[in-house]
Amino acid sequence: MxxxxxxxxxxxxxxxxxxxxxxxxxxxxxxxxxxxxxxxxxxxxxxxxxxxxxxxxxxxxxxxxxxxxxxxxxxxxxxxxxxxxxxxxxxxxxxxxxxxxxxxxxxxxxxxxxxxxxxxxxxxxxxxxxxxxxxxxxxxxxxxxxxxHQKDESGVVGKLREKVVFCEDCGTRQSVKAWPLNDDVIKCQKCGDDIPVLMNKRYRRMNFITVIGAGEGGYANLLKMIPALSPEMGGAICVMVLDDRNRVQSFVKYLDAISDFDVLLGKNGTTLEGGCCYLFSGAEQVLLSPYSGNYSFKIQPTANTDSSARIDELMASAGTLLKDRVAGVLLSGEESDGSRGIEKILAEGGNCFVLNPDHCFHKTMTSGPFVRFNLQGGLNETLLAAKIQECHFAKKENVITA
The missing domain is CATH 3.40.50.2300 (Response regulator)
Incomplete structure (x- = not known):
């Protein structure tokens, strides 16, 4: 052929x-x-x-x-x-x-x-x-x-987030540029009272999780999607990229600089927070586990496990725990990984989407599930990002616990 x-x-x-x-x-x-x-x-x-x-x-x-x-x-x-x-x-x-x-x-x-x-x-x-x-x-x-219309990546060293805080003692308002923020408390410029600063506190509720799977060609898709998402939608994004860990780590730094979401490299034991996008390498097995009313990542190297189903495993664990409060998304990739994960999420009442195969550099990852599960077609990166936000906003008012 x-x-x-x-x-x-x-x-x-x-x-x-x-x-x-x-x-x-x-x-x-x-x-x-x-x-x-x-x-x-x-x-x-x-x-x-x-x-x-x-x-x-x-x-x-x-x-x-x-x-x-x-x-x-x-x-x-x-x-x-x-x-x-x-x-x-x-x-x-x-x-x-x-x-x-x-x-x-x-x-x-x-x-x-x-x-x-x-x-x-x-x-x-x-x-x-x-x-x-x-x-x-x-x-x-x-x-x-x-x-x-592209977001500037000049903030690669660290994003500056500005927050206006209010002093309850004297009524003074002051602006705080808070990235990186070493302390959770600042001094009021007028009266010297302590003012707690909790960046993005309103986004931290774990109301919904989207799990994204990507292979070769997926970086380009993610560069169009993640910067288009607003942390105000609530919940978290988990992305499994079937690539070398070092390249994924480099991509995390780049993507974080151009996104409103906090883009982080997922680590073992990390507790999920709303407003965050966690990336993982296919060199690791990643599962979600209940932890103190929330969820954390359980990660182990693939040397001890079957390495052909990284996306399936992450999606299945998310579907098992979160039921109808999870979405599964597949992007470009030459691997067939992800189909069983999509099946599990759909069985638990969640939502699933695939990028239009025409917009995928490699179509294997999306074309199979697209036909098998009769998923909505015609979704480019922009429309796919809008679908993700729609799912998150729909569940935003309801907090989920493990």
Whole structure:
């Protein structure tokens, strides 16, 4: 079976890189296939934007570092005017860096390290990897993205949250910028009385939990969804990403900087709090457990367990404990993990959604449950985020306890 199944015509690829050596390597790789063709080659972003309008490629391989106009600027321009599935090439930025996540946020569907073409990786294996990414990209629907509407990630060191507090003794109001906040009490600027400061206290009630499963391609989906959510909806988000723990940890820092939710790396024994989004790596088994009227995470390495059902396990444990106060969501992924978890949540009366497979870089994770459970179709990241908020707000007035 061809990796380009369901693609009726050869995939037209535009190669954009100032290195003639890499262009030659890529050209040679693509020339070996009948189901893909090189539509054209450009050496910088200006040339690329002109060629995109003329050639209308199915997929773009775009270098990050180029003269005249670099890849990031080019990406932002093309995603505004001619949205096209784009795979970024870079010799400097590895998968899991802030620059990589920038590219995904601005519309790229995937990332390839240029160094892998020349250093320590079997050329045949790498060629197959690149071709698989091209075919996956060609079957991915991309939307126009205006960078002016993207949240700024400049707060990567720490978000500043401003809160107005009231002194009951003298009636003075004062503003507190409270991140990070070392003390739960501040001094009144007028009378010196102690004023308790509890950031986001109104969001901490554990009224609802959404469990999200994601595999390869899921980072781009999450970058569109999590920043769109408001902590005011109450409850918590738990995300299982089937990827290396170090990359998940890097993504946590990046996502936290551009989200209103507190985005945290989930740890063993952590008690869930409303207004928080917890991320986990597929390298760990994560379950929810009752704890002092709330819930906590029970985590153990996958060395001692079956590692093929991380999403299923987390969803099933949430469904068992929270019944109709949990939602299950599946995003892009080439694994089949998540189907049994969705089944359990639905059986317990919860809600389940999948991202429209057309918006998934890899469709395996979503296409099976989408058909099997007859789930609502046509949900892109924006609509999916709205569905999640709707579920949380519907249960906000009722507090749940373990």
């Amino acid at each position: 061809s990796t380009s199944e369901h693609l009726q015509n050869p995939v037209k690829v535009l190669i954009v890189d100032d290195s003639w050596v890499l262009r030659r390597v890529l050209r040679g790789t693509l020339a070996k296939r009948d189901d893909v063709s090189v539509a054209g080659e450009a050496t910088n972003g200006i040339e690329a934007l002109e060629m995109i309008l003329k050639l209308q490629p199915d997929v773009i391989l775009l270098d990050m570092e180029m003269p005249v106009m670099d890849g990031m600027t080019t990406l932002q321009h093309l995603m505004i005017h001619t949205p096209t599935p784009t795979i970024m090439l870079s010799s400097l930025s590895k998968k899991g860096t802030a620059r990589c996540f920038d590219a995904l946020k601005y519309g790229a569907v995937d990332f390839v390290s240029k160094n892998s073409f020349f250093q320590g990786m079997d050329s045949t294996a790498h060629s197959k990897l690149v071709l698989n990414k091209i075919f996956a990209a060609a079957k991915t629907s991309v939307q126009s993205i205006d960078p002016m």
